[in-house]
Amino acid sequence: MRLFLQLLFRNRLAGFGAVVLGVIVVLAVLTPILPLHPPNETNTANRFLRPLSEGHWLGTDHLGRDLMSRLMWGTRLSLAVGFAAALFAGLAGAAIGVLAGYFGGRIDNVTMRGIDMLMAFPYILLALAIVAVLGPGLMNALIAVAVVNIPFFARNIRGVTAGIVHREFVDAARLSGMGNARILWSEVLPNVVPVIVIAMSTTIGWMILETAGLSFLGLGSQPPQADLGSMLGEARSALITAPHTSIVPGAMILLIVMSVNLLGDGVRDALDPRLRSGAPSRPEATTRVERATAPEATESGLLRLDRLETQFRIGKRVYRAVNGVSLNLSPGECVGLIGESGSGKSVTALSVMGLVASPPGVITGGAVRLDGQDLIGAPYEMLRALRGRRVAYIFQDPLSTLHPLYRIGDQLAEAITAHQPVGRAAARARAVRLLEDVRIPNPAARARAFPHELSGGMRQRVGIAMALANDPDIIIADEPTTALDVTVQAQVLALLDELRRSRGLAILFITHDFGVVSQLCDRVAVMYGGRVVEEGPTTDLLAAPAHPYTRRLIACVPELGGGRRRLAAIPGLPPAVDDLPPGCAFAPRCERAQDACRAGEIALAGKVRKVRCLFPETTP
Numbered sequence: 001m002r003l004f005l006q007l008l009f010r011n012r013l014a015g016f017g018a019v020v021l022g023v024i025v026v027l028a029v030l031t032p033i034l035p036l037h038p039p040n041e042t043n044t045a046n047r048f049l050r051p052l053s054e055g056h057w058l059g060t061d062h063l064g065r066d067l068m069s070r071l072m073w074g075t076r077l078s079l080a081v082g083f084a085a086a087l088f089a090g091l092a093g094a095a096i097g098v099l100a101g102y103f104g105g106r107i108d109n110v111t112m113r114g115i116d117m118l119m120a121f122p123y124i125l126l127a128l129a130i131v132a133v134l135g136p137g138l139m140n141a142l143i144a145v146a147v148v149n150i151p152f153f154a155r156n157i158r159g160v161t162a163g164i165v166h167r168e169f170v171d172a173a174r175l176s177g178m179g180n181a182r183i184l185w186s187e188v189l190p191n192v193v194p195v196i197v198i199a200m201s202t203t204i205g206w207m208i209l210e211t212a213g214l215s216f217l218g219l220g221s222q223p224p225q226a227d228l229g230s231m232l233g234e235a236r237s238a239l240i241t242a243p244h245t246s247i248v249p250g251a252m253i254l255l256i257v258m259s260v261n262l263l264g265d266g267v268r269d270a271l272d273p274r275l276r277s278g279a280p281s282r283p284e285a286t287t288r289v290e291r292a293t294a295p296e297a298t299e300s301g302l303l304r305l306d307r308l309e310t311q312f313r314i315g316k317r318v319y320r321a322v323n324g325v326s327l328n329l330s331p332g333e334c335v336g337l338i339g340e341s342g343s344g345k346s347v348t349a350l351s352v353m354g355l356v357a358s359p360p361g362v363i364t365g366g367a368v369r370l371d372g373q374d375l376i377g378a379p380y381e382m383l384r385a386l387r388g389r390r391v392a393y394i395f396q397d398p399l400s401t402l403h404p405l406y407r408i409g410d411q412l413a414e415a416i417t418a419h420q421p422v423g424r425a426a427a428r429a430r431a432v433r434l435l436e437d438v439r440i441p442n443p444a445a446r447a448r449a450f451p452h453e454l455s456g457g458m459r460q461r462v463g464i465a466m467a468l469a470n471d472p473d474i475i476i477a478d479e480p481t482t483a484l485d486v487t488v489q490a491q492v493l494a495l496l497d498e499l500r501r502s503r504g505l506a507i508l509f510i511t512h513d514f515g516v517v518s519q520l521c522d523r524v525a526v527m528y529g530g531r532v533v534e535e536g537p538t539t540d541l542l543a544a545p546a547h548p549y550t551r552r553l554i555a556c557v558p559e560l561g562g563g564r565r566r567l568a569a570i571p572g573l574p575p576a577v578d579d580l581p582p583g584c585a586f587a588p589r590c591e592r593a594q595d596a597c598r599a600g601e602i603a604l605a606g607k608v609r610k611v612r613c614l615f616p617e618t619t620p
């Protein structure tokens with residue numbers, strides 16, 4: 001709740017809306033005890049008094065009634081009707097939507113066709129028809145406004161529910177023996193409630209306006225009772241001679257609807273978890289760069305990362321995800337980047353092509369040089385031309401990177417035409433050849449399949465084919481085999497190794513599996529708390545790890561046939577990157593740590609074997 005309020009008030013307009021609406025609601029609630037004239041007390045001798053007249057701050061109307069009093073009572077009524085209509089429409093629409101989306105089939109068909117019929121009538125005409133049948137009156141206006149808004153909620157919620165019911169956690173609930181009612185209550189509803197709240201918060205303003213509209217036409221509140229719409233309706237005839245009688249209720253409607261809408265937008269942004277980590281704005285096309293100067297190039301290489309720093313800034317917190325990483329990748333070389341979850345491997349990889357989402361990501365220092373050319377801060381068009389063509393990515397879960405509604409052949413062809421001026425037929429033929437290259441059986445037929453029709457291993461091969469589509473020089477593979485079983489994993493690794501050798505590809509391979517590293521990588525860099533703590537040729541590093549963290553990490557790996565060896569889990573937890581300790585980040589978990597380790601910066605020392613440790617296990 002605190003986080004929600006923080007996010008809400010970080011959006012200044014939403015905060016303004018909340019304050020204005022809060023004041024109006026408090027005044028409306030307190031109206032019966034405020035020292036006001038009775039709202040319906042007429043005094044024709046005092047007709048159309050101007051604002052700031054004695055005893056009547058806002059003046060009087062055509063019957064001499066105090067406008068301030070009528071405004072407060074009218075606001076109270078309009079707010080109550082607007083909120084009640086939104087609540088009614090929201091609950092009824094959500095109930096219909098959840099049931100239709102969850103049960104699908106005939107229930108969905110019947111209810112949604114009914115909803116379609118309601119939507120086929122012009123909105124206001126339907127409201128007028130309902131009031132005509134029920135008769136004029138505020139309660140009937142409320143019912144009419146609520147009913148015409150039910151389809152909006154029903155359709156929205158039905159769509160969200162239909163998307164949720166096929167998700168794995170709902171299947172798991174079914175498998176665990178839960179009944180429909182329990183699944184609806186504990187699995188579906190919690191996912192739908194934020195959508196209902198968001199839809200309600202953004203429609204309350206409309207409902208207040210619509211009720212005011214019906215009252216304006218004489219179909220809502222009936223004299224002498226005042227709501228904002230009926231006040232406007234009564235003031236219509238004196239619009240020119242006594243404009244304040246219209247301006248007062250009109251300004252209040254404007255204030256209420258504006259503040260409700262601003263607040264509703266803020267609630268929507270604050271409830272949307274995707275917007276929580278960043279300002280409610282569109283992500284930038286490349287990662288934002290706030291770098292003072294680029295460091296001097298120290299070594300040459302195909303891809304060279306020099307003291308790269310990437311942070312996430314969320315409110316006042318700064319997460320130093322990548323904290324001065326240097327790496328070198330030569331043509332045909334495979335470098336492994338290994339470390340515990342959260343050590344900054346993926347953010348390092350994404351920073352290379354400016355793919356870290358901004359906000360909240362910012363590259364604050366260092367350089368990424370491709371053939372000597374610095375890519376940090378490069379124009380978007382240049383990065384776009386390089387992405388996929390010179391540097392391609394393979395991600396862990398191909399199901400989330402492949403478009404579910406397009407055939408894989410078409411997606412591959414699209415990746416090709418994004419960078420190469422070839423026709424559709426040539427791109428399709430090349431797509432089939434790529435599938436063949438990654439050893440997919442019957443590639444021509446498979447090119448016509450959708451991603452969900454392939455097995456996990458095959459999907460990952462498609463991911464590799466996609467990365468190869470434009471003959472890149474470098475592939476950055478972010479845990480491409482983690483989701484696969486060991487046999488498929490071995491096949492995919494063998495394929496990557498073969499492709500590397502046959503095409504001279506350089507590979508940056510991110511993993512937390514030393515077995516994979518030893519199979520594939522020439523060199524390996526170990527990351528901890530956003531920094532490289534050890535680096536060197538794979539065989540040397542595995543045979544004699546120098547950093548205590550590397551040694552402990554290797555000791556965590558179970559060995560087949562290794563007897564009843566005790567698995568040594570590393571005590572403690574990885575550091576929070578928004579609160580890194582001074583000195584060595586591993587010191588709090590290290591049995592060799594001494595005071596000097598906590599005193600200050602420790603350099604990555606060495607030439608071929610490098611280690612960032614004052615008391616290494618072995619001298620590299």
Ligand SMILES: Nc1ncnc2c1ncn2[C@@H]1O[C@H](COP(=O)(O)OP(=O)(O)OP(=O)(O)O)[C@@H](O)[C@H]1O
Nearest residue numbers: 277312319321340341342343344345346347348577
């Ligand atoms: N959008 C974000 N907002 C805030 N912090 C983030 C965001 N993305 C990543 N981080 C933080 O950056 C740090 C590095 O994350 P990263 O994804 O690079 O870790 P990783 O080593 O690749 O882990 P894994 O092996 O689990 O993928 C983590 O502490 C993570 O919490």
